[in-house]
Amino acid sequence: MCKLAARAVQIQTNGDNQALGVAALVNGAVMLQQAVNAVPALAPTDRAAALALAEAYTNTNAIGSFSQRDDPQSQAVLDDVNTKDARLKAVCGGG
Numbered sequence: 001m002c003k004l005a006a007r008a009v010q011i012q013t014n015g016d017n018q019a020l021g022v023a024a025l026v027n028g029a030v031m032l033q034q035a036v037n038a039v040p041a042l043a044p045t046d047r048a049a050a051l052a053l054a055e056a057y058t059n060t061n062a063i064g065s066f067s068q069r070d071d072p073q074s075q076a077v078l079d080d081v082n083t084k085d086a087r088l089k090a091v092c093g094g095g
Contacts, residue, residue, distance in 0.1 A: 002050060002092045005031040006085055009057065018064075025061045029054040049091045053084040 005028040012024030032054040036047050060077045067074045 002032060002035060002053075002088055005035075006053075006088065022061055022064070025057040029057040032057075046091050049084070049088045053081070053088045056081045056084045 008031075009024045009028040013021040015021070032050045036042060036050050042050075056077070060081050063073055063077045
């Protein structure tokens, strides 16, 4: 599920339709939270990585609602998503 969530976000946030990007970030965050809740035996580091990325997706949506893509605050949350996405890919075996 983590690969699916990350891939959907990657596709929809790299287009020019902001609404699709927003929806993908929300859906990605929910999918990651559902995956964590569905597997109680998930290793603590895996759980933390998934929840950290879900939070980063949510933060990106919040910041994106009032700032432009080239704004330093927007760049900071995008960098945070990329960092946390890389961590989760390493956990999921995709990076």
